Amino acid sequence: MKKFLDENFLLNTATAQRLYHTYAKEMPIIDYHCHLPPAQIAADTRFENITQAWLYGDHYKWRAMRTNGVHESYCTGSKSDWEKFEKWAATVPYTLRNPLYHWTHLELQRYFNVNEILNPSSAEKIFNTCNEQLQSPAYSTRNLLKKMNVAVVCTTDDPADTLEYHQQLKKEGFEIPILPAFRPDQSMNVEDPVKYNQYIQKLEQAANLSISTYQHLLDALKNRHEFFASMGCTVSDHGIEEIYADDFTDAEIAAIFLKIRGGNTLSLAETRQFKSALLLQLAEWDWEKGWVQQYHLGALRNNNSRMMRLLGPDTGWDSIGDFSQARALAKFLDRLDSQDKLAKTILYNLNPGDNELLATMIGNFNDGSIAGKVQFGSAWWFLDQKDGMVKQLNALSNMGLLSRFVGMLTDSRSFISFPRHEYFRRIVCELFGQEIEQGELPNDIEWVGKVVQDICYNNAKQYFNW
Template identity: 70%
Template sequence: MKKPFLNDDFLLQTETAQQLYHEFAKPMPIIDYHCHLPPDQIADDKTFENLTQIWLYGDHYKWRAMRTNGVDESYCTGKQSDFAKFQKWAETVPYTVRNPLYHWTHLELQRYFGIAETLNGKSARRIYEACTEQLQTSDFSVRNLLRRMNVETVCTTDDPVDSLEHHQRIADSGFEISVLPTFRPDKAMAVEDPDAFNQYVARLEAASNVAITSFDDFLTALRQRHDYFASMGCKLSDHGLEQIYAEPYSEADVRAIFDKIRSGHALTGSGILTFKSAMLVYLAEMDWEKGWTQQFHLGALRNNNSRMLRQLGPDTGWDSIGDFSQARALARFLDRLDSTDKLAKTVLYNLNPADNELMATMIGNFNDGSVAGKVQFGSGWWFLDQKNGMERQINALSNMGLLSRFVGMLTDSRSFLSYPRHEYFRRILSNLFGNDIENGELPDDMDWMGQVVQNICYGNAKTYFGFSSKPLELAV
């Protein structure tokens, strides 16, 4: 018998999967420990004028689909009207079948707006007007959107030079959802362009009130910002890298390289790698000192279309999976920190699914028993945060590590309408466990399996990142 599209048991193939999701996974609050939500909009409790503004602005996932469907750029990032852009997106949606965008689009329409109608060119005006009307009400301010999805904690992504003034405003307002910064120092390592790097150093001087005339001053300024982020509740750092850098270096080498780039000279390839390698270690040691968790997002090949990069800038949809060598340098980096007992809790995300088993085995090399799941294989990221990508990540971790200690899903999104991605993950997770139970591969012990599911969806992250000292105990 055919099932209705996106019904209550969407993605749940067995009765056991349905029970695991509805009774155990679904009620859990959301900890979104990595996202790109703009904190100023949370501080302002912004409301949006229409559906396009909250749904299409900045969403390069949708832009890529529209371009692939033959839609002119003026309807993606250009000057067409908001409704004209939405119309072109609606006309594209039917062609996204079997792409996660098709599921996400209709989950978001249902969960936020109560609209079960499928989106297409004919329904576009009706859906646009119905959603836009709801968006005008206070119930659809960004804070109420977070409340609607049962969000408990949000960790934004912030540069060391950011003032965090909006986080302070949020904290001062008494908003019950924790909105915490994440320390993302990528620009402090970006020495490929001497002019851009030196401009960044000037911004770091202003933010830290430290005059930077030497490499030691540079580290002092970064540490000052690191301390400030900690005072604002920060518990995580994040790095977006093609691959880990782990070249040998001496302090004298790094000081000389820093002096060279500060004088405006370009670095050689080996100089760039040496500086990045050193900075990763210095920053990782800061994280360890504070008990933070460090995150590494590895493997994106960014800004491949030089013409469109010049026209639109980065983060506009011209990136892809890269095929970088990951294992050897990653092992050297983690081992260098571990050998001095300065390896912080670490989450590794890979963008190339060919590296799943590599990552799933790498984490076991440095799980030393001091913390459950100290080194984590992070959830399916970017191009992999879809059904197949999540299942492959979960299966690799299950086969070679402890899925039961996994910290679960995140949105990695700039949109306040992206929280159904947590539901998507929870349904997929419940379905995998449900199938195993019904196949006799796992025991039919719902108290135990239900708590495993709850921990993966919520409890593990809450404890691991230090948002609570009380883990959910498994009934074993």
């Protein structure tokens, strides 16, 4: 029987072990999509305790705790950091076969050299051990990035953001590039006219422009797009339920914007037309700049209206959606490609039923201009676990070129989440190693090792030009 989480965790063949330890393990990390707070990097924050570093903002853990019968006061509420950690420690034994069990113990090992299983009996000792180490300058946010061999971090930023912390880091010359990504979701979220007009006021201030017409909106967003580019941004990101590709005229979009700017609720058809027009324009700007555009598709967000009112978004009340993706996605990409304005594109799906859909869709628009121009992105959110990763990797292998894949990201708000890259790399090496030993792939370790290294790091470095 193998020991839990030993050096060959997830590596069940000698070939997989060789691929991981010789080729994958030491490759740097490009975290090209995450939600790390740039303010904490700029301040080189040191967390007071493991709860602050681990549980604050982590809706994965909150969902598990709630399911285990833990009161909200121990998740997002006013309980002390020790009390919150204690409840998490009591929940961990019940997360068996959930990826949180693996991630929790990987993070304890890699960051704190803690090899014990977290449970109620070990909670106090582990809490104190981690807290003691967190007091060291070696555990500041910047040093945590260095500890994990992170080469580049790409945060997620609204067009109205000042990017002041990115500016500070750039001015100081911090050796790990902390780059912004342009995330214009709020400029498209027209369902609530009150919230939308509040956002437009923020955008007006950021762009120093008055926004009373649709053209004014485009002027303001283009202003911010240019500013982000001046700050080293080369990536956009969109978190949307589905791609919008409804037909529209310029006159219709102008009238729709005036309607919502006047505080009126749009019809469903008007909402879809507006999102279609703006999404297309943003994509054209990305192409002009040579950016990479990312589309995260399929999340059904904020399902619990009571908790949305109490806690707001991004607190753990989202799920997989069942949106129809294929036809609109094909139409959208074709509109851009037909004008030769399709930027490098990464497509992520949250519904595993769409794996093969996206794996084949990317082949429609990979035109030979660059390797892997349109990518089927890594297993995302609820699929960011062993089964989900394997299914994504197999779909891409069967219907595309896994060897050209840009690999893993954290999509995380935590500075101690980087073992997710290790988790992914072990899974990749296990897949290749198993098929080599079964005779399904040639025993060419040098070549397969190069492909593994490309997936871990080299492909992303070349694709993003970082």
